Amino acid sequence: MNKKTFLIFTMPSFIMMVFFIAIPLFLVFFQSFHFKQDILEIVEREKCDPFGCKTEILKVPVLDEKGNRSKINIWVGWENYKNILKFVDLNSIIQNNGYSWSAIQSIDFYKALRFTLTFTFITLPFVLIFGLCLALCVNNLVNRLKGPVIFITLLPFIITPVIGSLSIKWLFIGDGIITSFLEYILEKDISVFAKAWSIELLVLFYKIWHTTPFAFVIFYAALQTVDKDRIEAAFVDGANRFQRLRYIVIPHIMPLIVFVTLIHLMDAYRVFDEIVGFSAEGFLNSLQWMTYDFLRLDDSGSRYIGRASATSMLTMIGIVIILIPVLRRVFKEQKEKRN
Amino acid sequence: MESKLFNLSLTLKVIVGISIMLWTFIALFPLLWVLIMSIKLPVDSFAANPLNVIIGPNTLKQVGGLSFINLMFLCLSIYIYFKFFKSRENYFLKINNLTNNKLISFLLLILIFIALFLALFLFLNTHIANFLNNFFEYVPFLKILSKPLIGFTTKHFIAVWAENEFYKQFLNTAFVTLGVVTISLTVGTLAGYALSRSNTMIAFWLLVAALVFRALPHSVLVTGYLELFIDYGLYGKKIAVIILLVAINQPFTIWMLRSFFMNIPQDLDDAAQIDGCNSFQAFWMIIMPLMWPGVITTGLFSFLLAYNDYLVCALLLDGQSQTMVPAIMQYFNMETTMTDLVESIAAAASITLPLFILVMFFQKQIVSGLTQGSVKG
Numbered sequence: 001m002n003k004k005t006f007l008i009f010t011m012p013s014f015i016m017m018v019f020f021i022a023i024p025l026f027l028v029f030f031q032s033f034h035f036k037q038d039i040l041e042i043v044e045r046e047k048c049d050p051f052g053c054k055t056e057i058l059k060v061p062v063l064d065e066k067g068n069r070s071k072i073n074i075w076v077g078w079e080n081y082k083n084i085l086k087f088v089d090l091n092s093i094i095q096n097n098g099y100s101w102s103a104i105q106s107i108d109f110y111k112a113l114r115f116t117l118t119f120t121f122i123t124l125p126f127v128l129i130f131g132l133c134l135a136l137c138v139n140n141l142v143n144r145l146k147g148p149v150i151f152i153t154l155l156p157f158i159i160t161p162v163i164g165s166l167s168i169k170w171l172f173i174g175d176g177i178i179t180s181f182l183e184y185i186l187e188k189d190i191s192v193f194a195k196a197w198s199i200e201l202l203v204l205f206y207k208i209w210h211t212t213p214f215a216f217v218i219f220y221a222a223l224q225t226v227d228k229d230r231i232e233a234a235f236v237d238g239a240n241r242f243q244r245l246r247y248i249v250i251p252h253i254m255p256l257i258v259f260v261t262l263i264h265l266m267d268a269y270r271v272f273d274e275i276v277g278f279s280a281e282g283f284l285n286s287l288q289w290m291t292y293d294f295l296r297l298d299d300s301g302s303r304y305i306g307r308a309s310a311t312s313m314l315t316m317i318g319i320v321i322i323l324i325p326v327l328r329r330v331f332k333e334q335k336e337k338r339n
Numbered sequence: 340m341e342s343k344l345f346n347l348s349l350t351l352k353v354i355v356g357i358s359i360m361l362w363t364f365i366a367l368f369p370l371l372w373v374l375i376m377s378i379k380l381p382v383d384s385f386a387a388n389p390l391n392v393i394i395g396p397n398t399l400k401q402v403g404g405l406s407f408i409n410l411m412f413l414c415l416s417i418y419i420y421f422k423f424f425k426s427r428e429n430y431f432l433k434i435n436n437l438t439n440n441k442l443i444s445f446l447l448l449i450l451i452f453i454a455l456f457l458a459l460f461l462f463l464n465t466h467i468a469n470f471l472n473n474f475f476e477y478v479p480f481l482k483i484l485s486k487p488l489i490g491f492t493t494k495h496f497i498a499v500w501a502e503n504e505f506y507k508q509f510l511n512t513a514f515v516t517l518g519v520v521t522i523s524l525t526v527g528t529l530a531g532y533a534l535s536r537s538n539t540m541i542a543f544w545l546l547v548a549a550l551v552f553r554a555l556p557h558s559v560l561v562t563g564y565l566e567l568f569i570d571y572g573l574y575g576k577k578i579a580v581i582i583l584l585v586a587i588n589q590p591f592t593i594w595m596l597r598s599f600f601m602n603i604p605q606d607l608d609d610a611a612q613i614d615g616c617n618s619f620q621a622f623w624m625i626i627m628p629l630m631w632p633g634v635i636t637t638g639l640f641s642f643l644l645a646y647n648d649y650l651v652c653a654l655l656l657d658g659q660s661q662t663m664v665p666a667i668m669q670y671f672n673m674e675t676t677m678t679d680l681v682e683s684i685a686a687a688a689s690i691t692l693p694l695f696i697l698v699m700f701f702q703k704q705i706v707s708g709l710t711q712g713s714v715k716g
Contacts, residue, residue, distance in 0.1 A: 003539070005533070005618040005619075006533045006536075006537050006539070006541070006542070009529045009530060009532060009533030009618075009622075010529070010530045010533045010534065010545065012525075012526045012529060012530070013526045013527060013529065013530030013589055013593055014530070014545070016526055016585065016586055016589050017548070017549070017552060017586065017589055017590070019586075020560065020564075020582060020583060020585075020586030021552050021555070021560060021586055021587075021589075021590075023563070024559070024560050024562070024563025024564055025555075025559065025563065026563075027563040027564070027567075028559055028562050028563045031562070031563075031566070036566065133358065134358075134362060137355045137358050137359050137362075138359065140347055140351075140352075140355050141355065141359065145359075147702075149359060149363060150702065150706065151698060151699070151702055152363045152366050152367050153362070153363075153366055154698050154702065154705060154706075155366060155367065155370060155694075155695070155698060156366050156370075158643065158694050158697070158698050158705070159370065159691060159694055160646065160647040160664055160690060160691070160694070161647060161649070162647075162649050162664050162667070162668065163664070163667070163687050163690055163691055164369070166373075166667075166687055167369040167370055167372070167373045167687065167691075168369045170369075170372070170373065170376070170684065171368075171369060171372060175385040175387070176385070177372065177387075177389055177392060180387035180388075181389075183387075184387070209365065209366070209369075213366070214709065217706055217709045217710065218709060218710060221706070221709075221710035222710075241351075266553060266554040269554075269556070270556045270557065272556075272557075272558070272649070272650055273647075273649050273650075276649060276668060287556070288556045288557075288558045288650070291556070291558040291559070291562060292558055292650060292653075292654065295558070295561065295562060295565055295654055296654070303565070305562070305565065305566055308558075308562045309562050309563075312556070312558060312559040312562045315556050315558075315559065316555065316556070316559060319554050319555070319556065320554075323551075323554055327550070327551075330550070331547065
């Protein structure tokens with residue numbers, strides 16, 4: 001394929017990615033140093049209903065001559081970052097309390113960072129191990145049962161994350177069936193959604209439930225391509241089942257373990273839907289949820305675009321740091337393939 | 340030797356069996372429980388005894404339920420549907436002989452499946468089953484067959500879809516997903532094809548860039564454009580959401596389509612070009628007809644991305660233009676009574692059902708799509 005046709009074919013996709021991914025990145029970078037907001041003025045308005053009149057105090061956006069909302073847009077330097085990272089507060093907390101986790105957690109950003117990282121890295125080994133075990137089990141199943149089991153396994157993965165979280169949440173709410181069951185066994189009242197740690201446990205469980213099928217499908221397909229002769233040879237040499245798994249099967253599927261790790265890190269780092277589904281925002285906070293919260297209209301009807309941009313930038317720096325080791329490996333492989 | 344090597348000992352067999360049973364239970368239970376709760380009155384949905392939730396004594400008393408006949412019909416319809424589904428390839432070939440166009444016959448087949456579904460579940464299971472129920476009531480010994488056994492009410496579904504106008508959100512979702520799938524695929528197939536046939540440095544860097552873009556949190560992209568969308572009146576317009584979702588989906592689409600195109604030997608292109616096709620003709624007339632499985636698979640994943648999205652839709656749409664998933668959360672925040680809660684459960688069940696059917700139909704494609712990207716990429 002010559003260069004010209006290549007360019008024509010890739011142009012739409014390229015334009016799409018430049019306009020809607022690359023340029024927004026620059027905009028976010030730019031916005032993160034600005035303070036942007038609608039100018040609001042406080043208006044007193046008399047509101048009357050049959051029971052008498054009340055004066056209300058409202059915040060109303062100021063309109064310019066054309067009838068658009070007027071905005072302030074000023075360069076604030078690192079102010080947005082300072083507002084999020086709160087180094088001054090952090091410093092005083094450390095001086096007063098030493099390096100105490102719970103005190104540092106009172107600042108939203110560190111709370112979000114802590115949860116996002118825990119979520120990403122704690123679920124990873126579970127997903128890999130459960131996925132592999134499940135793949136080994138299904139691989140040894142009677143052929144007739146394989147189809148239905150794969151069908152059922154795919155369901156948690158395909159389900160809308162918010163709905164999946166809700167469906168697990170409904171089992172654990174006040175009169176949910178599992179709560180009732182636990183109360184019956186333990187003979188005491190249980191309220192899962194009153195404590196941060198129990199919610200966090202549920203969110204982690206949800207993620208493992210949701211992603212294990214993905215790891216399973218990949219590993220299961222890889223198991224079909226394991227060289228049977230090598231396993232037989234190992235068997236003749238006296239390797240037991242575990243040794244065959246350890247020295248033949250796992251090295252064979254290693255590239256796919258890396259692949260699942262890569263995808264899982266990317267997806268888990270974006271944790272957001274789970275927090276919405278479990279309505280956990282009072283207790284848990286993730287980086288992407290912080291951005292979302294800044295972008296939402298708050299009570300006075302304004303959005304904090306600047307702060308959202310700063311959080312976005314910090315989030316991106318985080319994902320780049322996490323992915324560097326994995327990406328370097330992928331990069332090397334691709335380069336080797338080309339040579 | 341083969342058999343001795345690959346057969347499991349009895350202990351291992353038991354372990355495998357138990358773990359599979361345990362997993363299928365864990366995987367299925369939350370979803371099935373949502374379905375069961377959604378067809379019961381609130382008293383039964385949140386009863387402490389699981390048997391009461393399944394049978395629903397209060398629902399039986401107040402609304403009625405499914406009799407033995409109903410259950411028979413239900414099993415029968417599911418059986419018929421599966422039978423029909425299993426021989427779908429035969430039917431496809433038959434229709435194809437009539438129409439001579441693969442796309443049209445594919446759409447026709449889907450229409451037939453939908454029609455069959457409606458006929459079975461809206462006619463056979465309701466009207467005919469009710470008629471038989473009424474009939475057997477007057478037969479002395481067979482009366483027991485028409486006695487309601489399991490509590491069942493569609494009250495919440497009706498409340499959600501008719502009174503709360505959930506169908507509007509459904510139409511919004513349909514519009515958004517359709518837009519995302521078509522645009523993603525059109526743009527993606529062109530790029531995926533070019534990338535699979537090129538070994539230049541540009542192609543390599545484009546793929547690496549796409550991989551990095553795939554890692555970006557979606558909120559970043561919304562942050563960049565939210566302000567502009569609001570200023571230019573695109574806020575609350577579905578087209579804005581479609582564009583953003585297509586962009587978010589693009590890196591994934593081109594990677595997956597590229598790996599599907601790589602399965603098609605390049606000799607075919609060369610042969611076509613020797614026969615006098617230009618690149619575009621070769622792509623459209625020779626390669627694309629072989630690509631349909633790949634396109635369908637990639638389309639499925641684009642569909643899932645758009646259908647499941649919460650973040651982009653919640654930030655860019657509001658009120659009347661909202662899609663189903665964010666709408667259900669707003670529903671959920673409003674909820675004050677138990678009935679509201681069960682209604683939102685019914686809404687959740689309605690969102691889940693299309694996905695159930697999707698997995699049933701396209702299990703093979705989903706599995707092949709997931710493995711394609713990994714093995715070739």
